[in-house]
Amino acid sequence: AAKDEGKRTYSHFSPEMSLHLKNIADVERDLRKAQNNLDQFELLYQPFIEKGTGKIIGAEALLRWNHPSKGVISPHVFIGIAETTGLILPMGEWIINKVCQQLANWQGVTSPAFYVAVNLSAKQIHRQDVATILQEKIQQFSISPQQIHVEVTESLLMKDENKAKKTIDAIRDIGIQVWLDDFGTGYSSLSYLRKFQFDGVKIDRSFVRDIDDDAHDRALCTAIISMAKNMNMQVVAEGIETKTQAEFLIEKKCCIGQGYYYSKPISAEAFAASFFQRKKLA
Numbered sequence: 706a707a708k709d710e711g712k713r714t715y716s717h718f719s720p721e722m723s724l725h726l727k728n729i730a731d732v733e734r735d736l737r738k739a740q741n742n743l744d745q746f747e748l749l750y751q752p753f754i755e756k757g758t759g760k761i762i763g764a765e766a767l768l769r770w771n772h773p774s775k776g777v778i779s780p781h782v783f784i785g786i787a788e789t790t791g792l793i794l795p796m797g798e799w800i801i802n803k804v805c806q807q808l809a810n811w812q813g814v815t816s817p818a819f820y821v822a823v824n825l826s827a828k829q830i831h832r833q834d835v836a837t838i839l840q841e842k843i844q845q846f847s848i849s850p851q852q853i854h855v856e857v858t859e860s861l862l863m864k865d866e867n868k869a870k871k872t873i874d875a876i877r878d879i880g881i882q883v884w885l886d887d888f889g890t891g892y893s894s895l896s897y898l899r900k901f902q903f904d905g906v907k908i909d910r911s912f913v914r915d916i917d918d919d920a921h922d923r924a925l926c927t928a929i930i931s932m933a934k935n936m937n938m939q940v941v942a943e944g945i946e947t948k949t950q951a952e953f954l955i956e957k958k959c960c961i962g963q964g965y966y967y968s969k970p971i972s973a974e975a976f977a978a979s980f981f982q983r984k985k986l987a
């Protein structure tokens with residue numbers, strides 16, 4: 706949804722329109738240049754917390770672009786452009802490679818069940834044999850398929866449902882979990898749960914944000930959690946920022962949480978230093 710927000714800003718007419726268009730051209734030009742130097746890209750890691758125990762059970766990999774002159778650029782700014790230009794394909798492969806390399810690197814300090822969730826984009830699902838790439842990379846780095854999850858959004862599935870279904874089934878056949886991201890924000894979330902098989906859903910941040918003072922949002926979160934359970938899916942609440950949000954979700958038996966309350970996305974080094982320290986010493 707956030708990605709779409711970015712697109713909407715660009716497509717609406719505004720006095721800054723020409724500036725926006727120039728920015729897009731700039732971003733596209735710099736993005737093409739950066740393809741020869743993917744070192745400008747970095748994956749940050751944001752933990753998933755098992756709420757009962759407080760244990761770190763995994764992390765989501767979130768892409769950043771360390772632009773040589775503009776500083777850190779958020780994926781909202783460039784993922785959409787990377788999509789339309791097709792640059793997302795080499796970048797997406799780089800991301801999968803990087804995550805598998807990182808998991809191999811962390812082997813021994815993480816529990817064997819520790820996983821990293823990778824966000825997939827529409828082009829990756831529709832135009833590239835992403836299942837084959839995942840399979841090759843987990844073999845190359847001797848990663849167990851359980852250590853990788855992929856996250857897809859509804860808007861990504863919409864473009865060609867049959868192709869998306871084949872790809873998702875192929876990914877799940879490898880033993881890689883597929884999660885539905887930003888659940889509840891699309892046009893037909895429930896029908897997607899009928900059409901596709903997911904291992905879990907991530908309750909969108911927009912439902913979590915107002916838990917403290919909006920009874921409707923509390924009811925929606927509660928309903929999503931029990932629906933997921935009844936359908937044998939796991940459920941993560943994303944964007945948890947406060948203790949009261951965390952407590953409400955624990956009470957409702959949403960077992961996995963993610964958000965600034967626990968940790969912002971941080972570098973691989975910082976992640977290992979904050980969360981794996983005790984294990985390393987032991």
Ligand code: C2E
Nearest residue numbers: 767768779780781800824825826944945946964965966970
């Ligand atoms: P997403 O997958 O839904 O990721 C969650 C976003 O919410 C991340 O933004 C994360 O930093 C942010 N977030 C997490 N906890 C909190 C919180 O408590 N409060 C607030 N306000 N925000 C929180 P980020 O990293 O800017 O990524 C934005 C979107 O860009 C992602 O949404 C995802 O759709 C896309 N994206 C990020 N990395 C990749 C990637 O490697 N590949 C692809 N295809 N898309 C990516």
Ligand code: MG
Nearest residue numbers: 765824856886
């Ligand atoms: Mg995600």
Ligand code: MG
Nearest residue numbers: 886887907943
């Ligand atoms: Mg999300």
Ligand code: MG
Nearest residue numbers: 706707887910
């Ligand atoms: Mg989101």
